Amino acid sequence: MNLSVNIAGLPLKNPIMPASGCFGFGKEFSKFYDLNELGAIMIKAATQEARLGNPTPRVAETSSGMLNAIGLQNPGVDQIIKEDLPFLDNYQTPIIANIAGRTKEEYVKVASQLDQQPVIKALELNISCPNVKEGGVQFGTDPTLAFELTNAVKAVTTKPLFVKLSPNVTNIADIALAVEQAGADGLSMINTLTGMKLDLSGKKPLLANQTGGLSGPAIKPIAIRMIYEVRQQTQLPIIGMGGVTSAEDVLEFLLAGANAVAVGTANFQDPYICQNIILQLPDTLSKYGYSSLKEVMFDSCVNPSISL
Amino acid sequence: MKLECLRVIENHQLALDTYEMRLQGEVLPILSQPGQFIHLKIGQVSEFMLRRPVSIADVDREEKSITIIYKVVGHGTNWLSTRIIGDEIDGLGPLGNGFSLQQHKGESILLVGGGVGVPPLYYAAKELSKHNHVTAVLGFQTSEAIFYESEFSQIAKTWITTDDGSYGYSGLVTELIASLGSFTTYYACGPNGMLKSVQSQLSDIKGYLSLEERMGCGIGACLACVCQTRCNKGYIKICKDGPVVNADEVIL
Incomplete structure (x- = not known):
């Protein structure tokens, strides 16, 4: 079955990719399967300088999900270009680089550096990290700031720019429309929801950062609802994510309005999850009456026959 | 893997x-x-x-x-x-990286375990005792929590401590260690507080700590389980660079 899809001018051989922050820079997972099998790879967020991230504990399991507060630990964009991108250049799989920063200037600087790397085929603007004190989600919860940042980054890149939206807002469509007006080529949604877990013995938050981002199957219904809402208002390509663990989940995201689907937390439970989903996708699509990925898209985006 | x-x-x-x-x-x-x-x-x-x-x-x-x-x-x-x-x-x-045990021959080695930090030391003790003199100090909260005392006793000079004094030495492993004489190398695994005390108490000999932290992927990709290192070397990943680390390299 033909699983190929084109998102914002970026051709993918299938719609499945690991989500940023859940796959490092690919090296660890390359020991399990050939990364060429993936539709794309969204690599860990890059900031201008190296960041140490938050104190530990940084993760906690919750029912059908997990909280994380890594805090954007990364070696900095120069080091990523020098140490991590050459490895990814061994693969044909398109690499989507996630960009974070404290200020608009930092985002712009990191974006322009990554824009010059041939191995990077698209950028993902992270305006939705809930685990850092400065930058991140503050740009993703205010339509005006989201517009300005997207506009500024768009000015320094010729590559497709996806903006990763935060679900921690009253109306996610407002942000989606703001970044569309600013020139975004696509949307990634959703990032994690801010949550908290208490340690009953210590009578305090379990994560050192106190709060963390909730991910995993627990948030999937929220992701589906938000993608569905945003799809009613824009034709921008959407990379859907939030609790995907199976090919059925992928179909659900596609029907809700996503054009491609990223897998996050499930990579920790099963390192082969992306490969397995890609293998199972044709049978799952057939089971529900589709003979290609394009047919699914027609049902959801172009002809919203499943409108509620 | x-x-x-x-x-x-x-x-x-x-x-x-x-x-x-x-x-x-x-x-x-x-x-x-x-x-x-x-x-x-x-x-x-x-x-x-x-x-x-x-x-x-x-x-x-x-x-x-x-x-x-x-x-x-x-x-x-x-x-x-x-x-x-x-x-x-x-x-x-x-x-993860385990204990490097082959380097030892004819040494006097101390193993310090606390609670469910004891298990990896058993496998280490079995290997080390083939060519070395091994002493094990195993700490538990209370007598009912003790396990593997006889297993350790067969291969190492074994001391048990309990926090509540219900069995063996009453008190912390570090108090008992102070009275045991000298060793060339130690291996420790247990709660962070215990590791920190042992690290400071035995700073004059070569030591290895097996660290524990809440983990995500377990393969070094998610950066959940990190530990700060000395000399501005940043973080190590406990799952991939550890869990066993040189005691003088990490800040607990």
Whole structure:
């Protein structure tokens, strides 16, 4: 079955990719399967300088999900270009680089550096990290700031720019429309929801950062609802994510309005999850009456026959 | 490193809230080295999204099995405790860097374990005792929590301490260690507080700590389990660079 899809001018051989922050820079997972099998790879967020991230504990399991507060630990964009991108250049799989920063200037600087790397085929603007004190989600919860940042980054890149939206807002469509007006080529949604877990013995938050981002199957219904809402208002390509663990989940995201689907937390439970989903996708699509990925898209985006 | 379906061939309570399980596989047990760990998938559906890292307490290469010892502290470990013989558990491993034991010959080596930090030291003790004089100081909260005293006694000079004084030496492992004479090397695994005390007390000899932290992927990709290092070297990943580290390299 033909699983190929084109998102914002970026051709993918299938719609499945690991989500940023859940796959490092690919090296660890390359020991399990050939990364060429993936539709794309969204690599860990890059900031201008190296960041140490938050104190530990940084993760906690919750029912059908997990909280994380890594805090954007990364070696900095120069080091990523020098140490991590050459490895990814061994693969044909398109690499989507996630960009974070404290200020608009930092985002712009990191974006322009990554824009010059041939191995990077698209950028993902992270305006939705809930685990850092400065930058991140503050740009993703205010339509005006989201517009300005997207506009500024768009000015320094010729590559497709996806903006990763935060679900921690009253109306996610407002942000989606703001970044569309600013020139975004696509949307990634959703990032994690801010949550908290208490340690009953210590009578305090379990994560050192106190709060963390909730991910995993627990948030999937929220992701589906938000993608569905945003799809009613824009034709921008959407990379859907939030609790995907199976090919059925992928179909659900596609029907809700996503054009491609990223897998996050499930990579920790099963390192082969992306490969397995890609293998199972044709049978799952057939089971529900589709003979290609394009047919699914027609049902959801172009002809919203499943409108509620 | 291998993702393998392991078969439960034994699972029984060993001490207070503490269970011993033996798991049989084809490849994973044979690859396992002392100090490494196994990352176990909990449950069959997506209720538990994180695997549980459990240290390897022993390996039987003929039987192709590993022994793990775990404490029931929540829903995930409770699920483990209810597995019966013949059940299958998805295991990823062996993971991490274990103890470098080959370097020792004719040395006087101290093992310091606390609670469920004791298990990886048993596998290490078995290997070390072939060519060295091994002393084990094992700390538990109370007499009912003690396990593997006789197993350790067969291969090492073994001391037991309890926090409440209900068995053995009454007090902390560090208090007992001070009275035991000198050693060339030590290996320690246990609660962070214990490791910190041992690290400071035995700073004049070569030491190795096996660290524990809440983990995500277990393979070095998610950056959940990090530990700060000295000399501005930044963080190490406990799952990949550890769990065994040089005692003088980390800041606990």
